[in-house]
Amino acid sequence: MSLIERLGTFGDAKVWYDNIPLESEYTVGIAGERFLRAIKDRGVILGTVCPACDLTYVPPSMYCERCFTQLDEWVELPAKGTVYTFTIVTRSLDGQALDEPEILAFVKLPGAHGGLVHRLTTAKPEDVEIGMEVEVVFKPQKEREGSILDIKGFKPT
Amino acid sequence: MRRTAAIVGVGYSGFRSISPDLSYKEMMYEAAAKAYEDAGVDPQRDIESFVSVAEDFNEGTSIFDEYVPDQIGGALKPVHTIPGDGIHGLIAAYMQLLTGAMDIVMVEAHSKASNALTLSDVMAYAMEPIYNRPLGANPHFIAGMEMNRYLHSTGTTEEQCAQVVVKNRGNGFLNPSAAHGARVDLEMVLSSETVFYPLKKLEISSHADGAVVMVLASGEVAEELTSLPIWIRGVGWCNETPSLETRDWEGATYARKSAEMAYGMAGIRHPWQEIDFAEIDDTYAYKELQHMEALNLCRKGEAGHLVQEGATELDGAFPVNPSGGTLGVGHLLDASGLGRALEVVLQLRGEAGERQLGEVETGLAFGWRGVPTTSGAAVVLSV
Numbered sequence: 001m002s003l004i005e006r007l008g009t010f011g012d013a014k015v016w017y018d019n020i021p022l023e024s025e026y027t028v029g030i031a032g033e034r035f036l037r038a039i040k041d042r043g044v045i046l047g048t049v050c051p052a053c054d055l056t057y058v059p060p061s062m063y064c065e066r067c068f069t070q071l072d073e074w075v076e077l078p079a080k081g082t083v084y085t086f087t088i089v090t091r092s093l094d095g096q097a098l099d100e101p102e103i104l105a106f107v108k109l110p111g112a113h114g115g116l117v118h119r120l121t122t123a124k125p126e127d128v129e130i131g132m133e134v135e136v137v138f139k140p141q142k143e144r145e146g147s148i149l150d151i152k153g154f155k156p157t
Numbered sequence: 158m159r160r161t162a163a164i165v166g167v168g169y170s171g172f173r174s175i176s177p178d179l180s181y182k183e184m185m186y187e188a189a190a191k192a193y194e195d196a197g198v199d200p201q202r203d204i205e206s207f208v209s210v211a212e213d214f215n216e217g218t219s220i221f222d223e224y225v226p227d228q229i230g231g232a233l234k235p236v237h238t239i240p241g242d243g244i245h246g247l248i249a250a251y252m253q254l255l256t257g258a259m260d261i262v263m264v265e266a267h268s269k270a271s272n273a274l275t276l277s278d279v280m281a282y283a284m285e286p287i288y289n290r291p292l293g294a295n296p297h298f299i300a301g302m303e304m305n306r307y308l309h310s311t312g313t314t315e316e317q318c319a320q321v322v323v324k325n326r327g328n329g330f331l332n333p334s335a336a337h338g339a340r341v342d343l344e345m346v347l348s349s350e351t352v353f354y355p356l357k358k359l360e361i362s363s364h365a366d367g368a369v370v371m372v373l374a375s376g377e378v379a380e381e382l383t384s385l386p387i388w389i390r391g392v393g394w395c396n397e398t399p400s401l402e403t404r405d406w407e408g409a410t411y412a413r414k415s416a417e418m419a420y421g422m423a424g425i426r427h428p429w430q431e432i433d434f435a436e437i438d439d440t441y442a443y444k445e446l447q448h449m450e451a452l453n454l455c456r457k458g459e460a461g462h463l464v465q466e467g468a469t470e471l472d473g474a475f476p477v478n479p480s481g482g483t484l485g486v487g488h489l490l491d492a493s494g495l496g497r498a499l500e501v502v503l504q505l506r507g508e509a510g511e512r513q514l515g516e517v518e519t520g521l522a523f524g525w526r527g528v529p530t531t532s533g534a535a536v537v538l539s540v
């Protein structure tokens with residue numbers, strides 16, 4: 001058993017092209033609804049607390065990923081934090097060079113186990129460092145739509 | 158007492174950056190035919206169960222498992238397909254043998270990456286949809302952020318990460334089946350464009366096409382089939398949280414826990430002494446170092462020094478990725494981890510050609526599912 005014949009010329013190496021449009025909706029859920037609504041209506045960041053593990057989840061979750069308990073304690077967190085790590089993105093989704101590099105960071109919020117992954121705005125790449133203090137920049141309230149993009153990003157404090 | 162099981166046959170097709178001459182089915186057929194000949198088995202007569210590893214989006218076909226049986230000789234037989242890394246598939250096949258219900262099982266994984274015209278979109282569609290995906294960022298950014306934190310927390314240098322590329326593409330140069338083997342020097346890697354700071358262009362593995370098949374058999378059957386069974390001594394796998402916001406950005410916990418499980422099963426306490434070499438996921442150069450530390454092959458912050466001193470070269474104290482790894486062989490999508498395990502088998506059998514290591518009796522293979530996952534799987538193999 002094996003393949004005893006192969007294509008010999010490029011002209012014979014045919015392909016059939018196809019594509020399929022994919023569209024989905026993603027239900028944000030109980031915790032997501034409350035989190036995104038608080039950003040939209042009040043410009044505040046909410047988290048849920050697991051008292052047993054002493055962890056505060058941001059973005060909030062209805063259950064603790066460590067101990068599996070259902071969470072119902074909500075807290076408001078300061079809309080600021082510390083850059084835990086960052087990168088400078090020079091490529092678009094399809095690999096093309098971006099006109100302007102974008103800084104993306106994971107920002108840990110004080111008192112939270114988690115934080116937010118978002119853009120760092122108004123910062124020069126060469127000035128960014130791990131440990132830098134930053135604050136959330138919300139869009140003007142009338143432009144907010146109830147998504148994570150109601151946050152423009154973080155800026156250095 | 159736990160049943161024993163061994164790998165009794167391997168076959169592969171590829172690996173090449175493109176493969177216009179063969180359909181994915183023909184690549185799978187070729188790999189399977191070689192593996193069955195190697196094991197001396199007939200699929201219809203001897204193989205009792207078939208495990209394939211594939212992910213619909215990578216294949217461009219929904220319900221892809223429907224398209225698996227015929228080209229591996231599995232029609233009219235028990236066949237199932239799992240998404241995951243190839244080593245997850247190897248473990249699934251192994252567990253079927255452990256049940257006692259089966260004596261000969263096969264596992265297959267493949268990549269036809271060159272047919273997937275929008276692979277970066279497939280990767281982007283793996284991002285968490287509500288909090289992360291709306292940012293519209295190329296998912297390699299996660300590797301950039303993780304590398305940055307890894308360097309920060311361990312003191313590992315950019316030069317040490319770049320040295321992994323020099324080593325692995327150089328090893329690939331000695332591997333006729335590696336798609337991306339090359340002689341590169343440190344300066345070339347360091348001066349390649351920083352695309353996702355601090356990650357450089359040459360530190361990101363490129364895809365390759367190919368298929369890998371292994372035939373596994375339970376202890377006594379394995380010894381009847383071959384004079385050189387490669388014994389599965391331990392397996393382990395682990396998923397950390399998928400959440401970017403709560404995961405461990407420094408230490409690859411999924412790798413640490415996969416290894417703890419596999420070492421526990423294999424009775425290995427001092428992996429550096431008891432294991433001779435390893436094939437470890439190096440989808441991004443820093444990942445080889447981070448994974449080495451997580452797999453307890455050295456202490457945190459030590460892997461960079463080891464690669465710099467040459468300890469992980471082919472002639473070093475503990476060779477890592479003698480095949481060339483993912484950087485040298487090419488990233489095989491869902492087959493990447495099985496490609497790592499393939500090299501461990503070839504090395505243990507003494508069939509690795511120019512890159513053959515000296516006296517080796519035990520090897521480790523570790524696969525990672527890539528960004529944005531924290532999904533890993535490990536296997537310890539011995540002669």
